[in-house]
Amino acid sequence: xxxxxxxxxxxxxxxxxxxxxxxxxxxxxxxxxxxxxxxxxxxxxxxxxxxxxxxxxxxxxxxxxxxxxxxxxxxxxxxxxxxxxxxxxxxxxxxxxxxxxxxxxxxxxxxxxxxxxxxxxxxxxxxxxxxxxxxxxxxxxxxxxxxxxxxxxxxxxxxxxxxxxxxxxxxxxxxxxxxxxxxxxxxxxxxxxxxxxxxxxxxxxxxxxxxxxxxxxxxxxxxxxx
Amino acid sequence: xxxxxxxxxxxxxxxxxxxxxxxxxxxxxxxxxxxxxxxxxxxxxxxxxxxxxxxxxxxxxxxxxxxxxxxxxxxxxxxxxxxxxxxxxxxxxxxxxxxxxxxxxxxxxxxxxxxxxxxxxxxxxxxxxxxxxxxxxxxxxxxxxxxxxxxxxxxxxxxxxxxxxxxxxxxxxxxxxxxxxxxxxxxxxxxxxxxxxxxxxxxxxxxxxxxxxxxxxxxxxxxxxx
Numbered sequence: 011x012x013x014x015x016x017x018x019x020x021x022x023x024x025x026x027x028x029x030x031x032x033x034x035x036x037x038x039x040x041x042x043x044x045x046x047x048x049x050x051x052x053x054x055x056x057x058x059x060x061x062x063x064x065x066x067x068x069x070x071x072x073x074x075x076x077x078x079x080x081x082x083x084x085x086x087x088x089x090x091x092x093x094x095x096x097x098x099x100x101x102x103x104x105x106x107x108x109x110x111x112x113x114x115x116x117x118x119x120x121x122x123x124x125x126x127x128x129x130x131x132x133x134x135x136x137x138x139x140x141x142x143x144x145x146x147x148x149x150x151x152x153x154x155x156x157x158x159x160x161x162x163x164x165x166x167x168x169x170x171x172x173x174x175x176x177x178x179x180x181x182x183x184x185x186x187x188x189x190x191x192x193x194x195x196x197x198x199x200x201x202x203x204x205x206x207x208x209x210x211x212x213x214x215x216x217x218x219x220x221x222x223x224x225x226x227x228x229x230x231x232x233x234x235x236x
Numbered sequence: 237x238x239x240x241x242x243x244x245x246x247x248x249x250x251x252x253x254x255x256x257x258x259x260x261x262x263x264x265x266x267x268x269x270x271x272x273x274x275x276x277x278x279x280x281x282x283x284x285x286x287x288x289x290x291x292x293x294x295x296x297x298x299x300x301x302x303x304x305x306x307x308x309x310x311x312x313x314x315x316x317x318x319x320x321x322x323x324x325x326x327x328x329x330x331x332x333x334x335x336x337x338x339x340x341x342x343x344x345x346x347x348x349x350x351x352x353x354x355x356x357x358x359x360x361x362x363x364x365x366x367x368x369x370x371x372x373x374x375x376x377x378x379x380x381x382x383x384x385x386x387x388x389x390x391x392x393x394x395x396x397x398x399x400x401x402x403x404x405x406x407x408x409x410x411x412x413x414x415x416x417x418x419x420x421x422x423x424x425x426x427x428x429x430x431x432x433x434x435x436x437x438x439x440x441x442x443x444x445x446x447x448x449x450x451x452x453x454x455x456x457x458x459x460x461x462x
Contacts, residue, residue: 085357085361085376085378085381086361086370088358088361089358089361089362089365090365092358092362093362093365093366131311132311132314132315132318135311135312135314135315136315136318136319138315139316139319140319144312150311152311155311
């Protein structure tokens with residue numbers, strides 16, 4: 011009998027990658043309009059290379075892009091990118107209806123709900139607050155706050171201890187096989203993968219984890235049989 | 237004959253302090269609503285002490301406030317402050333009509349226009365872009381970009397060199413006696429103080445600087461006699 015459901019956030023509860031891609035395209039468009047010497051397509055490709063190299067938490071992507079393309083980091087071009095990126099991202103920060111209704115359902119059924127997310131404490135909390143998601147969660151565990159990242163099973167153990175539940179009564183829901191599913195598996199927790207498909211090889215690795223849902227709302231139907 | 241007009245930005249071209257005060261009050265209100273254990277009035281006073289102590293460019297005012305008041309820096313309270321502060325500030329970022337018309341007048345009369353501002357390069361540029369001000373300026377000099385702050389006369393000399401004008405044909409407009417007026421004076425530049433009143437003692441110090449305007453638009457009338 012499942013008592014607690016743990017969620018990953020990015021690309022599980024909302025389309026982080028999709029939002030970021032649109033916001034980055036908008037940013038590059040604005041930068042090209044303000045003097046970045048390349049096409050929008052080239053600029054976006056360069057930017058994605060920089061994001062890949064520096065990581066998504068690096069805070070000077072637009073400086074590096076401007077410097078690489080133009081030779082100098084003209085502040086007008088850099089801030090045009092920053093402002094457009096943030097304006098676009100914030101204007102898109104809306105919770106999908108199916109996410110809201112799924113969390114609401116779990117809440118009304120008295121499940122405990124936890125969030126286990128890799129990322130910076132305040133950056134992840136900002137998303138929770140802007141999305142209006144945080145009141146659903148009994149516990150929020152960010153990797154920065156506990157200094158352990160998924161897939162380390164320890165972060166799942168910390169989460170279970172905080173909600174006072176065991177691995178037998180817990181379920182993990184996430185989009186990444188490597189971090190969410192394997193991590194939960196190592197901690198002995200049943201898991202569901204969402205927005206992603208498992209390969210045959212992956213299915214073999216986690217034989218006991220038979221649930222794969224393509225939409226978050228399917229979780230409601232599955233909860234009845236768990 | 238004046239050929240170039242140099243402006244300070246904060247509290248000269250727009251009401252930086254007024255905007256910041258409103259945004260900080262809004263932030264504290266949101267923090268109290270989310271669990272900051274004090275009244276809004278107390279919270280605002282604590283916050284202003286922290287801003288005074290750490291400086292306005294410090295980026296963890298809300299963390300310190302939460303920690304001081306509640307004992308821990310609860311991320312929900314911190315990000316509530318940050319989000320409300322930014323939302324409020326950005327929604328107020330509008331140029332006053334008199335600022336726009338004054339700059340437009342100078343532009344149509346073929347004056348060169350420069351900005352000399354103490355602050356961080358990207359932070360100051362962000363304001364210029366959000367306000368839609370930057371197209372008016374032939375040169376923007378931030379203290380961070382040249383590593384010299386007003387009232388050091390050297391920053392005024394750099395600005396004049398960039399616009400290819402002399403101190404005799406330049407005018408500085410700012411709100412601060414200490415940084416704008418005294419600095420310009422040391423560089424041999426005529427200046428106008430705005431949004432502020434000079435004391436008798438200050439008037440004595442800058443005997444040659446006879447222009448004191450209370451509104452930016454008055455500058456238009458004064459330009460005819462310079």
